[in-house]
Amino acid sequence: MAKEKGEKTVATNRKARFDYLIEDTVEAGLVLTGTEVKSLRQGRASLVDGYALIDGGEAWLEGVHIPEYTQGTWTNHSPRRKRKLLLHKHEITKLGQRIAQGGYTLVPLKLYFVEGRAKVELGVGKGKKAYDKRHALRERQDTREAQRAMSTRRNVGE
Numbered sequence: 001m002a003k004e005k006g007e008k009t010v011a012t013n014r015k016a017r018f019d020y021l022i023e024d025t026v027e028a029g030l031v032l033t034g035t036e037v038k039s040l041r042q043g044r045a046s047l048v049d050g051y052a053l054i055d056g057g058e059a060w061l062e063g064v065h066i067p068e069y070t071q072g073t074w075t076n077h078s079p080r081r082k083r084k085l086l087l088h089k090h091e092i093t094k095l096g097q098r099i100a101q102g103g104y105t106l107v108p109l110k111l112y113f114v115e116g117r118a119k120v121e122l123g124v125g126k127g128k129k130a131y132d133k134r135h136a137l138r139e140r141q142d143t144r145e146a147q148r149a150m151s152t153r154r155n156v157g158e
Contacts, residue, residue, distance in 0.1 A: 005115065009110060009112045010043055010113065012109065012110045013109050013110065016108070017123075018128075019127065020123065020125030020128060022125045023123075026091060027122075028052075028087045028119065029086030030083055035069040035075060036069075037118065039067055045066050047109075047110075050107070051107060051108070052106035053099075054092060057092065060083065061082070061084075064111070095122075103127070105124075105126075108123075
């Protein structure tokens with residue numbers, strides 16, 4: 001099999017950017033079994049309920065759903081198992097200190113392959129309040145209406 005080039009996105013967590021104010025991002029590798037990799041290569045994963053935590057000097061990814069491989073046998077994995085993240089020690093301590101400050105959490109934003117290796121992009125985020133979410137929705141709606149008005153104005157002028 002030829003070596004893969006570039007980046008192939010498997011799953012993104014669009015809801016995370018809505019629910020959290022992402023201040024910093026970090027890329028981490030994943031420790032996966034064979035059937036998990038095959039399932040990811042088919043483009044099947046969900047990051048919606050996922051989160052990362054620091055436990056005993058190691059980083060772990062929990063709640064991410066990677067469905068069982070359809071052609072797998074008894075060697076198949078459990079879909080929501082705890083997966084180890086591959087990070088340097090200084091990155092783990094930095095993230096651990098950031099989370100210990102309070103109010104911060106590690107949220108998986110994107111799951112992808114870089115040159116054949118599975119990676120996850122983690123965001124250090126602070127939860128948004130309900131009024132912040134309403135404000136973001138209102139801004140998005142206003143910009144959409146402005147774009148629509150400008151495009152109709154351009155079409156009328158022609």
